[in-house]
Amino acid sequence: xxxxxxxxxxxxxxxxxxxxxxxxxxxxxxxxxxxxxxxxxxxxxxxxxxxxxxxxxxxxxxxxxxxxxxxxxxxxxxxxxxxxxxxxxxxxxxxxxxxxxxxxxxxxxxxxxxxxxxxxxxxxxxxxxxxxxxxxxxxxxxxxxxxxxxxxxxxxxxxxxxxxxxxxxxxxxxxxxxxxxxxxxxxxxxxxxxxxxxxxxxxxxxxxxxxxxxxxxxxxxxxxxxxxxxxxxxxxxxxxxxxxxxx
Amino acid sequence: xxxxxxxxxxxxxxxxxxxxxxxxxxxxxxxxxxxxxxxxxxxxxxxxxxxxxxxxxxxxxxxxxxxxxxxxxxxxxxxxxxxxxxxxxxxxxxxxxxxxxxxxxxxxxxxxxxxxxxxxxxxxxxxxxxxxxxxxxxxxxxxxxxxxxxxxxxxxxxxxxxxxxxxxxxxxxxxxxxxxxxxxxxxxxxxxxxxxxxxxxxxxxxxxxxxxxxxxxxxxxxxxxxxxxxxxxxxxxxxxxxxxxxxxxxxxxxxxxxxxxxxxxxxxxxxxxxxxxxxxxxxxxxxxxxxxxxxxxxxxxxxxxxxxxxxxxxxxxxxxxxxxxxxxxxxxxxxxxxxxxxxxxxxxxxxxxxxxxxxxxxxxxxxxxxxxxxxxxxxxxxxxxxxxxxxxxxxxxxxxxx
Numbered sequence: 001x002x003x004x005x006x007x008x009x010x011x012x013x014x015x016x017x018x019x020x021x022x023x024x025x026x027x028x029x030x031x032x033x034x035x036x037x038x039x040x041x042x043x044x045x046x047x048x049x050x051x052x053x054x055x056x057x058x059x060x061x062x063x064x065x066x067x068x069x070x071x072x073x074x075x076x077x078x079x080x081x082x083x084x085x086x087x088x089x090x091x092x093x094x095x096x097x098x099x100x101x102x103x104x105x106x107x108x109x110x111x112x113x114x115x116x117x118x119x120x121x122x123x124x125x126x127x128x129x130x131x132x133x134x135x136x137x138x139x140x141x142x143x144x145x146x147x148x149x150x151x152x153x154x155x156x157x158x159x160x161x162x163x164x165x166x167x168x169x170x171x172x173x174x175x176x177x178x179x180x181x182x183x184x185x186x187x188x189x190x191x192x193x194x195x196x197x198x199x200x201x202x203x204x205x206x207x208x209x210x211x212x213x214x215x216x217x218x219x220x221x222x223x224x225x226x227x228x229x230x231x232x233x234x235x236x237x238x239x240x241x242x243x244x245x246x247x
Numbered sequence: 248x249x250x251x252x253x254x255x256x257x258x259x260x261x262x263x264x265x266x267x268x269x270x271x272x273x274x275x276x277x278x279x280x281x282x283x284x285x286x287x288x289x290x291x292x293x294x295x296x297x298x299x300x301x302x303x304x305x306x307x308x309x310x311x312x313x314x315x316x317x318x319x320x321x322x323x324x325x326x327x328x329x330x331x332x333x334x335x336x337x338x339x340x341x342x343x344x345x346x347x348x349x350x351x352x353x354x355x356x357x358x359x360x361x362x363x364x365x366x367x368x369x370x371x372x373x374x375x376x377x378x379x380x381x382x383x384x385x386x387x388x389x390x391x392x393x394x395x396x397x398x399x400x401x402x403x404x405x406x407x408x409x410x411x412x413x414x415x416x417x418x419x420x421x422x423x424x425x426x427x428x429x430x431x432x433x434x435x436x437x438x439x440x441x442x443x444x445x446x447x448x449x450x451x452x453x454x455x456x457x458x459x460x461x462x463x464x465x466x467x468x469x470x471x472x473x474x475x476x477x478x479x480x481x482x483x484x485x486x487x488x489x490x491x492x493x494x495x496x497x498x499x500x501x502x503x504x505x506x507x508x509x510x511x512x513x514x515x516x517x518x519x520x521x522x523x524x525x526x527x528x529x530x531x532x533x534x535x536x537x538x539x540x541x542x543x544x545x546x547x548x549x550x551x552x553x554x555x556x557x558x559x560x561x562x563x564x565x566x567x568x569x570x571x572x573x574x575x576x577x578x579x580x581x582x583x584x585x586x587x588x589x590x591x592x593x594x595x596x597x598x599x600x601x602x603x604x605x606x607x608x609x610x611x612x613x614x615x616x617x618x619x620x621x622x623x624x625x626x627x628x629x630x631x632x633x634x635x636x637x638x639x640x641x642x643x644x645x646x647x648x649x
Contacts (some may be wrong), residue, residue, distance in 0.1 A: 059648070064568065064644050065645055090570045090571075090572070093568065093569070093570040093644075094570020097570075101648070105561070107566070108257065110248075114248060114253065118566075118569075121248050122572070123570070
């Protein structure tokens with residue numbers, strides 16, 4: 001795998017991403033010529049109506065669902081050239097990407113601590129070291145006292161914090177979150193969003209959050225708005241909407 | 248971190264219940280192997296024990312185990328006369344069924360060449376060997392008799408003086424040992440009325456001949472016991488067991504005896520082959536049934552592991568999304584399969600040890616059988632996990648989004 005350029009200021013650089021599902025009469029263009037960049041330490045919201053292509057964009061950048069065309073560069077390393085991977089995708093995800101979803105998706109047979117620890121052990125970090133860092137992360141996110149609890153005994157907010165800790169476990173250069181607050185009340189939802197901001201700034205990771213929750217948009221550094229598979233031109237830079245919300 | 252162990256711990260009762268099911272299935276596989284082995288051991292145990300070099304049987308038969316053989320007892324003396332023969336003993340064996348204390352009792356009656364053989368070489372677990380020429384018996388413990396029991400057989404009552412272990416006939420019935428003379432008496436016992444009728448018939452046949460008129464004393468002799476009639480032949484036995492003197496080639500002695508036109512001499516090895524051939528059909532039957540059980544076990548285990556994998560599809564997708572290598576996922580399923588197999592095997596062995604001795608026929612679990620079954624279980628575990636592994640490998644990380 002190509003070495004990541006840690007000094008690269010860009011967390012992700014997406015150029016002309018297009019995703020087409022089906023072919024002929026059933027062809028659907030889910031994403032068309034999407035280009036954007038996210039800096040390290042920057043927290044970006046991705047908003048738009050349902051079916052706008054947000055999740056398609058997120059899964060393309062997350063190397064889960066490759067684009068039909070376009071290029072993706074993460075932390076200075078070109079990773080996708082159209083649908084063709086330029087790196088070992090699974091190994092790249094393991095080392096440089098973190099994911100958080102609407103549901104925490106914690107593994108039910110592991111306790112909170114083990115859920116974080118397993119992400120590091122998968123990445124060949126020795127068990128003892130992984131356990132120590134997992135405890136630090138849970139402490140950092142305020143759920144250290146629940147480290148021995150199985151997921152079923154944690155509240156939705158606690159589960160989501162553990163999921164964030166898991167996403168941070170391998171010091172990823174890019175964190176992708178798909179509606180991480182949808183299952184939480186507004187207070188806890190805001191807490192999680194603030195958590196992303198804190199993580200982005202302190203860990204110097206780029207964070208892209210797909211959200212429908214407009215009440216917490218003031219937390220983000222920038223907002224990207226998608227509609228009908230394309231990024232709205234006004235949203236590719238610092239948004240007036242963002243500015244208004246912050247004001 | 249061992250994911251397989253943690254998953255098992257999470258659903259421990261379900262895993263244990265599944266293991267018990269697999270264990271019971273494997274116990275049946277183990278039991279079938281034990282019955283198969285027991286059948287062979289039962290058949291061969293007497294041959295192994297006697298260590299006779301040669302078996303003299305009725306010519307043209309494959310007796311005495313695979314087929315009926317009848318030869319005169321006096322052949323024992325003829326065999327002794329052959330150069331190189333150290334011992335020659337009459338062998339009598341037949342199965343009877345009598346009622347004892349209100350229950351049916353099937354016994355393999357076997358004769359010991361008293362006084363040369365008093366049964367002291369048999370594996371006695373209680374009592375003593377035979378101490379007199381008549382009316383004593385040694386009984387295998389599978390017959391359920393105790394030392395001191397008095398068993399009426401024929402017109403006599405026999406006292407149990409010793410208990411043996413592991414002495415069953417090829418059919419699995421317990422063996423009782425008597426002197427050859429007693430064994431013959433039991434075999435040829437006929438009711439008193441039949442004896443009386445036979446004596447009257449002899450007398451009647453003689454009366455129709457001139458001989459009866461010229462020698463009236465003969466009529467008296469004809470109406471007496473058969474043993475007092477010199478014209479009748481000696482009693483029959485089923486075989487003569489021959490042991491040659493040290494340094495003598497049994498084949499050479501066999502060649503001499505085979506020259507006699509009324510008998511055939513088999514070596515112990517040939518007798519062993521004849522014995523195995525006689526139970527070949529049963530062995531094949533059990534062997535095929537066992538093979539079927541192994542296949543069924545593999546299918547059931549595969550379905551269980553597939554179901555266990557289906558339960559974890561979401562978690563496997565998450566692991567893949569986090570970048571877990573395939574070997575992490577394969578290890579999760581394979582280790583569970585191996586643990587299930589190992590636990591099932593242990594349970595099968597434990598339950599088998601407890602339950603097999605209660606079976607009416609011998610279930611012989613040998614080390615070779617245990618090693619063979621452990622390899623079968625290992626193979627079943629690996630093969631049955633393949634279905635689950637295939638399913639897990641086909642899981643895509645994006646399934647976490649669904």
